Amino acid sequence: METRKVKNIFVQGSISSAFIGDSIQKHSRKTDIGAHSIFLGQVRKDVIDGKQVEAIEYSTYEEMALEQMHKIREDIFQNYELTCMHVYHSIGIVKAGEISLFVFTSSIHRNAAVDACKEVVERIKKELPVWGKELFEDASYQWKQNN
Amino acid sequence: MMKQINVLTFGAITEITGSKNFLIEGIDSTESLVHLLEEKYPRLKGVQYAIAVNKEVIQQHTILNNDATVAILPPFSGG
Numbered sequence: 001m002e003t004r005k006v007k008n009i010f011v012q013g014s015i016s017s018a019f020i021g022d023s024i025q026k027h028s029r030k031t032d033i034g035a036h037s038i039f040l041g042q043v044r045k046d047v048i049d050g051k052q053v054e055a056i057e058y059s060t061y062e063e064m065a066l067e068q069m070h071k072i073r074e075d076i077f078q079n080y081e082l083t084c085m086h087v088y089h090s091i092g093i094v095k096a097g098e099i100s101l102f103v104f105t106s107s108i109h110r111n112a113a114v115d116a117c118k119e120v121v122e123r124i125k126k127e128l129p130v131w132g133k134e135l136f137e138d139a140s141y142q143w144k145q146n147n
Numbered sequence: 148m149m150k151q152i153n154v155l156t157f158g159a160i161t162e163i164t165g166s167k168n169f170l171i172e173g174i175d176s177t178e179s180l181v182h183l184l185e186e187k188y189p190r191l192k193g194v195q196y197a198i199a200v201n202k203e204v205i206q207q208h209t210i211l212n213n214d215a216t217v218a219i220l221p222p223f224s225g226g
Contacts, residue, residue, distance in 0.1 A: 041226050058225065061157055061218055064202040065225075089225060101226050121226065129199070129218075130225025131158040143159050144224035 006070045009087045010060065014098035015040075023086060023104060033083050035110035037117035041101030043094050051136040055095045056144060061129040072123045080116040082107050087120065089130060149173045152180065152211055155218040163190045164219075178208040180217060196221050 020040070027033060046053040069087065076085060083106045090100040103120050107113040124130075125146050132144035149172045156164050164184070174180045177198055185191045197204050199218040200211065211217065 059157065060225070061155065061199075061202075061220065064199060064218065067202055125226035126223065128225045129157070129220055129223055131221060132224045133158070143221065145222065146224045146226065 006066050007073070007087075008066065009069055009089050010062065010065075010091045011088050012090075012092050014090055014094045014100060015088055015102045017099070019088075020099070020102060023102075027084075027106060030083060030106070032108055033106045034108050035113045036104060036106045037110075037113040039101070039103040039117050039121050040099050041121075042099050043096045045096040046134065048134070048136075048142065051138060051140065053096055053134045054137050055093050055135045056100065057093045057133040057135060057141075058089070058091050058100065059131050059133070060089075060091060065128045065130055068127055068129070069124070072120065072127065076105075076116050076120055080105075080107070080112040080119075081109075082112055082116055085116065085120070087124070089124070089128070093135075150175050150211065150213045153214070153216040154180070154184075155216060157218065158221040159194060160191070160196055160219045160221050163188050163194070174211065176208060176210050177205060177217065180211070181208075184219070191219075194221065 043056050086104040088102040094100040103117055105113040105117040133141050134144050135141050152171045152174055154169050154171055156167055161167050174183060197220045199220055200209060201216055
């Protein structure tokens, strides 16, 4: 299997729907693809102790996160027959309603794309050194907790 | 020659130590590093964190080589 380069997954701020649409469009040349599975993580306006989350500020231990994402990518390509996989994670402030995570898997037949996408999302949330600071309307904050 | 360790902190841990990045001398294991940090920053005792040595999370205490980078990582919350 070819060695893949370590890719940068981080983008500053939110991921726009134009970027997402563009990514889909770019794959129309790859005519062996039969299915894409797409996950979009959107910042939810959670209400905690009566306060609304206005935005999440993401930070990361970048070097370690990219290395870990590379390992996840290698595992996924080993276990699933994908034609490709793209991951984008926001860094910095992403407002409620905006997209902060975009995972995009493609395969010849749909099961690989669907199953791989699900696994990638779970692994990202569990294994990447990325942190979210939930910013409330009154300028207070709390650190996000994944479940 | 005294060993020098680079310590990185993130998220809630940076709030406790007040610094994202600092050097510690004369420490040669993660166990003694934790002991030193918890003594210097008692609030650390009450919070959850993982330790990464040269970008790998460790499951048990380990010896540190000179110039190692140790990161104190609060629970991940990406995605």
